[in-house]
Amino acid sequence: MGARVIVSLLFLFLIFGSNADAANKRIRDRRPCKRLVFFFHDVLYNGNNAKNATSAIIGAPAWANQTILAGQSHFGDLVVFDDPITLDNNLHSKPVGRAQGFYIYDKKDIFTAWLGFSFVFNSTQHTGSLNFAGADPLMNKTRDISVIGGTGDFFMARGVATLMTDSFEGEVYFRLRTDIKLYECW
Amino acid sequence: MGARVIVSLLFLFLIFGSNADAANKRIRDRRPCKRLVFFFHDVLYNGNNAKNATSAIIGAPAWANQTILAGQSHFGDLVVFDDPITLDNNLHSKPVGRAQGFYIYDKKDIFTAWLGFSFVFNSTQHTGSLNFAGADPLMNKTRDISVIGGTGDFFMARGVATLMTDSFEGEVYFRLRTDIKLYECW
Amino acid sequence: MGARVIVSLLFLFLIFGSNADAANKRIRDRRPCKRLVFFFHDVLYNGNNAKNATSAIIGAPAWANQTILAGQSHFGDLVVFDDPITLDNNLHSKPVGRAQGFYIYDKKDIFTAWLGFSFVFNSTQHTGSLNFAGADPLMNKTRDISVIGGTGDFFMARGVATLMTDSFEGEVYFRLRTDIKLYECW
Numbered sequence: 409m410g411a412r413v414i415v416s417l418l419f420l421f422l423i424f425g426s427n428a429d430a431a432n433k434r435i436r437d438r439r440p441c442k443r444l445v446f447f448f449h450d451v452l453y454n455g456n457n458a459k460n461a462t463s464a465i466i467g468a469p470a471w472a473n474q475t476i477l478a479g480q481s482h483f484g485d486l487v488v489f490d491d492p493i494t495l496d497n498n499l500h501s502k503p504v505g506r507a508q509g510f511y512i513y514d515k516k517d518i519f520t521a522w523l524g525f526s527f528v529f530n531s532t533q534h535t536g537s538l539n540f541a542g543a544d545p546l547m548n549k550t551r552d553i554s555v556i557g558g559t560g561d562f563f564m565a566r567g568v569a570t571l572m573t574d575s576f577e578g579e580v581y582f583r584l585r586t587d588i589k590l591y592e593c594w
Numbered sequence: 595m596g597a598r599v600i601v602s603l604l605f606l607f608l609i610f611g612s613n614a615d616a617a618n619k620r621i622r623d624r625r626p627c628k629r630l631v632f633f634f635h636d637v638l639y640n641g642n643n644a645k646n647a648t649s650a651i652i653g654a655p656a657w658a659n660q661t662i663l664a665g666q667s668h669f670g671d672l673v674v675f676d677d678p679i680t681l682d683n684n685l686h687s688k689p690v691g692r693a694q695g696f697y698i699y700d701k702k703d704i705f706t707a708w709l710g711f712s713f714v715f716n717s718t719q720h721t722g723s724l725n726f727a728g729a730d731p732l733m734n735k736t737r738d739i740s741v742i743g744g745t746g747d748f749f750m751a752r753g754v755a756t757l758m759t760d761s762f763e764g765e766v767y768f769r770l771r772t773d774i775k776l777y778e779c780w
Numbered sequence: 781m782g783a784r785v786i787v788s789l790l791f792l793f794l795i796f797g798s799n800a801d802a803a804n805k806r807i808r809d810r811r812p813c814k815r816l817v818f819f820f821h822d823v824l825y826n827g828n829n830a831k832n833a834t835s836a837i838i839g840a841p842a843w844a845n846q847t848i849l850a851g852q853s854h855f856g857d858l859v860v861f862d863d864p865i866t867l868d869n870n871l872h873s874k875p876v877g878r879a880q881g882f883y884i885y886d887k888k889d890i891f892t893a894w895l896g897f898s899f900v901f902n903s904t905q906h907t908g909s910l911n912f913a914g915a916d917p918l919m920n921k922t923r924d925i926s927v928i929g930g931t932g933d934f935f936m937a938r939g940v941a942t943l944m945t946d947s948f949e950g951e952v953y954f955r956l957r958t959d960i961k962l963y964e965c966w
Contacts, residue, residue, distance in 0.1 A: 436936075436966045438935070438966065453655070453656070455656070464655040464656070464669070464670050465655070465656070466653040466654055466655050466670040466671070466672055466698070466839075467652075467653040467672065467838040467839040467858060468838055468846075469825070469836045469837070469838050469846055469860075470825070470827070470836070470837070470845070470846035470847045473656070474654070474655055474656035475656045483836070483860070483862075484836050484838040484860050485838070486653060486672070486838055486839065486858070486860070488655075488669070488670050488672070488698050488699075488700050488708075489700065490669075490700050490701040490702070490706070506701075508700045508701065508706065508708055508729050509698075509700065509708045509729075510698055510700070510708065512838070512860050512881075512882055513860075514860050514861065514862050514880045514881065514882075515862040515878075515880065516862070520862070520880065522860075522880055522881045522882065522896065522897065522898065524708065524710055524727065524896055525708065526708065526727075526728055526729035528729045528731070536738075537728060537729050537738070539727050539728050539729075539739075539740045539742070541727065541742075541896065541898075541911050541913065541928060541929065542898055542909060542911050542929065542931070543880050543881075543898035543900045543909050543911075545900065552908075552909070552931035552932065553911075553929075553931070554911045554928060554929025554930065554931065555929070556727060556740060556742045556911070556913075556928045556929050557727065557728065557739075557740025557741070557742050557752070557754075558740065559728070559738035559739070559740065559754055560738065563624075563754065564622075564752065564753075564754070564777055564778075566929070566936065567936075568929075568931055568935065568936070591936055591966070592936075594622045594624065594777075639841070639842070641842070650841040650842070650855070650856050651841070651842070652839040652840055652841050652856040652857070652858055652884070653838075653839040653858065659842070660840070660841055660842035661842045672839055672858070674841075674855070674856050674858070674884050674885075674886050674894075675886065676855075676886050676887045676888070676892070692887075694886045694887065694892065694894055694915050695884075695886065695894045695915075696884055696886070696894065710894065710896055710913065711894065712894065712913075712914055712915035714915045714917065722924075723914060723915050723924070725913050725914050725915075725925075725926045725928070727913065727928075742913060742926060742928045743913065743914065743925075743926025743927070743928050743938070743940075744926065745914070745924035745925070745926065745940055746924065749810070749940065750808075750938065750939075750940070750963055750964075780808045780810065780963075
C-alpha cells in the first residue's frame with residue numbers, strides 16, 4: 409500500500425515534473441546515434457577550367473572580381489558549389505550524392521569561411537538530405553560545424569560534422585573529409 | 595519493503611540511466627505536432643519590372659550579370675527575395691507574412707537551388723518567424739527542406755517543409771506551396 | 781507483489797509509451813538552461829576605411845555596386861563580416877571571439893536583413909561556436925533569431941538570440957547587443 413503511494417507519486421512526478429525539467433536539464437548521451445564519413449571534391453572555376461569546375465565565385469568585394477580569388481585571404485569571395493560526394497578519397501569514385509551550397513571567405517588576415525550547404529543523397533545506400541551551417545577556420549586541422557536538419561533517411565537529424573582538408577592542389581582543387589556524428593536520430 | 599527498493603532503483607535508473615539514453619534512442623512520434631500550409635509568390639526583377647519585382651539577382655558568375663538569369667541552369671545566380679505569403683494560391687490575397695531570404699542556383703546541368711530564408715508573420719493568426727534551410731531540386735514535384743528554428747508563436751520549432759512549385763510564368767513569376775510539418779513544438 | 785506489477789507496467793509504459801509521445805508533446809521548460817550577453821561591432825567598408833573595416837559589400841543588385849550601399853533600403857546588398865565580440869559595449873575592449881558570416885538586405889521599403897553567421901569563441905571563458913540564422917527587421921527595437929546549433933562548449937545547443945542595435949554611426953558603424961538564451965544544453 410505504501411509502495412503504491414510511492415509509485416503514484418513517482419508517476420505524477422514523471423508526468424508533471426521531470427518531463428518539463430528534462431527537456432532542458434536531462435543528462436544527454438554524447439555517443440552518436442549515427443556516424444558517417446564522406447569525402448567531397450571542390451574544383452573551383454579559375455577562367456580556364458569551365459568543363460571540370462564544380463564551383464564558381466559569384467560574389468566579390470569592390471577590389472576583386474569573379475574569376476580570380478581576392479587578395480587578403482580571399483576576404484569577401486562568395487563561392488557556390490555542386491561537388492561530388494564519394495565514400496573514399498578518390499575524385500573518380502562513383503559519387504553517392506552531391507554537396508550543394510556556398511561558402512564565403514570572411515576574414516582578411518587568415519583563411520576562414522562560413523558554410524551553408526546540404527548533402528543530397530541519391531544512392532542505393534541513402535536517400536534524403538543533411539543540412540549544414542557553421543564557421544570553417546580552414547587552416548585548422550579539423551573544425552566542427554553543425555548539422556542543422558535532415559530529410560528522408562536523415563529525417564529531423566541534428567549533430568556535428570568534423571571537416572578536415574584531406575588534400576588540395578593550388579587554389580583549384582580541395583578535398584574535404586567530413587565526419588558526421590548525429591546525436592538526434594528519429 | 596522489496597517494492598520500495600525496486601521503486602528506488604527504478605527512480606535512480608530513470609534519472610541517471612534512461613534519460614541519457616532516451617535523448618538519442620527514444621522512439622519518436624513522426625506525427626507532426628503542428629501543420630501549416632502557405633503559398634508564397636516570387637516576382638524576379640528582369641530589367642523591366644522594377645515596380646512589381648519582389649526579388650533580384652545580386653550575385654552572378656564571371657560569365658553572367660545581375661539582370662539576366664545565367665545560362666547553364668542559372669548556375670551561380672544568387673537571388674534575394676521578400677515575397678508575400680498567402681493562405682491560398684492567389685497572388686492578390688491579403689498577405690499573412692513575408693518570405694524573406696535568398697536562393698542560389700547551384701548546379702550546371704539541371705535547375706537546383708540552395709535556400710536560406712524565413713517566414714516572418716505579422717497577422718492576427720500568427721506572429722513570430724520560422725527559419726528554413728536546405729536543398730531545393732526544383733524540377734522535382736515535391737522537395738523537403740528543414741525548419742531549423744523559430745521564434746514567437748513558433749518558439750524553438752523544428753520540422754520539415756515540403757515545397758511544391760504550384761505555378762510559374764516564364765522566368766519571372768514563381769508560386770511555391772509550402773507544407774510545413776513541425777515535429778518539435780514547445 | 782501488486783506493487784511490483786504496477787512498477788513493471790509503469791516501466792513498460794515509460795519505455796514504449798510515453799517516451800514516444802513525449803518527444804512531441806511533452807511540456808517543455810521555457811527557462812533558458814544557459815544565458816549569455818555579448819556585443820559585436822560592425823565597421824562597413826565604404827571606399828575610405830579599408831584598414832578599419834570589418835565587413836564589406838560583396839553582392840549588389842544590377843542598379844548598385846559593392847562600394848556604396850544601394851538605395852531602396854539597401855535592398856539586395858550582401859555583406860560579409862568578421863566582427864569582434866566583446867563582453868561590454870566598448871569597441872576597444874578585448875575581444876572574446878569573432879562574429880563571422882553574412883547579412884543580406886532583403887526589403888525595398890524598410891530596412892530588413894537576413895542573417896547567417898557564427899560566434900567563434902577562443903577565450904579563457906569559452907571555446908567553440910554558436911551558429912545563428914534568421915530574419916532581422918532591424919528597425920524594431922529587439923528582434924529574435926534562432927540559435928541553430930553549436931560546437932565545443934556549446935555542443936548541440938539550440939535557442940533564441942535577441943538582437944538590439946545598441947549604437948550606430950551613419951552607415952559605417954553598427955553595434956549589436958546579442959542576448960543569447962539557450963533552451964537545449966547538452
